[in-house]
Amino acid sequence: MRSIAGFLVKNPTISLGIAALLSCLPVLYILSWAVVAFMTLQLTPLYGVLALLWTSLPVGLLWRHEPWVNLVLYVLLGNGLVWGLAWILRQTSAWVLAVELAVSLGVLVVLGYHQYQPNLVAEHQQLALQSLMMLQRWMEIDISQEQMLWYARLFGQIYFTLQVVFALVVVLIALMLGRIAQGSFAEETGAVRKELYSLYVGRWSIILLGLSILGSVLGYVNGFYILPVVLLPFIVSGISVVHSVIKRVQFRWLWLWLFYTVFLFYPIVMIATLVIVALLERYLQLRSRLGVTLK
Numbered sequence: 001m002r003s004i005a006g007f008l009v010k011n012p013t014i015s016l017g018i019a020a021l022l023s024c025l026p027v028l029y030i031l032s033w034a035v036v037a038f039m040t041l042q043l044t045p046l047y048g049v050l051a052l053l054w055t056s057l058p059v060g061l062l063w064r065h066e067p068w069v070n071l072v073l074y075v076l077l078g079n080g081l082v083w084g085l086a087w088i089l090r091q092t093s094a095w096v097l098a099v100e101l102a103v104s105l106g107v108l109v110v111l112g113y114h115q116y117q118p119n120l121v122a123e124h125q126q127l128a129l130q131s132l133m134m135l136q137r138w139m140e141i142d143i144s145q146e147q148m149l150w151y152a153r154l155f156g157q158i159y160f161t162l163q164v165v166f167a168l169v170v171v172l173i174a175l176m177l178g179r180i181a182q183g184s185f186a187e188e189t190g191a192v193r194k195e196l197y198s199l200y201v202g203r204w205s206i207i208l209l210g211l212s213i214l215g216s217v218l219g220y221v222n223g224f225y226i227l228p229v230v231l232l233p234f235i236v237s238g239i240s241v242v243h244s245v246i247k248r249v250q251f252r253w254l255w256l257w258l259f260y261t262v263f264l265f266y267p268i269v270m271i272a273t274l275v276i277v278a279l280l281e282r283y284l285q286l287r288s289r290l291g292v293t294l295k
Helices: 002-010 012-023 029-043 045-055 057-062 068-092 095-116 118-139 145-185 189-197 203-218 232-246 252-265 267-284
Strands: none
Touching (some): 002 029, 002 145, 012 045, 029 045, 029 068, 068 095, 068 145, 095 145, 095 203, 095 232, 118 145, 145 189, 189 232, 232 252
């Protein structure tokens, strides 16, 4: 990682070209966003802006073929958000603040989508209904029309929310990669590891969760379709606690593999568990009670 970071610092122009190329490729665009974060953290915010412009190349290529809303969201919840969060980390080193700002933006985007794009929600519901009908005929599943309508409505409500959650997860991964690269280059690997192992749920995240539940109960907002976004800081904090505990035991890679395998097959159960772990860490200092020392 240190050699890669050194290459980025010594050859910024070539690095920008590589980042632009990676931004056009599936999956690998995460690395181009990580370059945005690294240049913002290690060099200057201006270099970060240049990387942001170069990694926005797909927007320029697709502007005639995609709705303008999608292109704006690509930057707002993509490399643009990576640059903004990297700038915040550069100024404050506060991961909690960065995560909370990302989640707050995600909530606003989801609320705005459901408020101003109801036609797209209806289209997603119709698409889900057609897919369920095809699946029923193909697999001969015994499911009633009422059940299919319920699943279709559910899918229509959370389809865009899940897209936003995915975008925020990618943003945080890119930010983490950029921070790790910067720490490796500056020989601050231990400090970066301590930052990532000590993440916790901020007060605003708890308030936001309470507001979403209260608004749903009072009928002001459907808290269900913003809940996946609101829970993201709790999941991040829970994963941080798990990593900080596992690093103390033998065969840590085996335990991490087991943890993420269970997460993959039982996501709902694991998300609920991570939320509880995050709350225990917030109010009962779970790491300290388990004897975890962050060095």
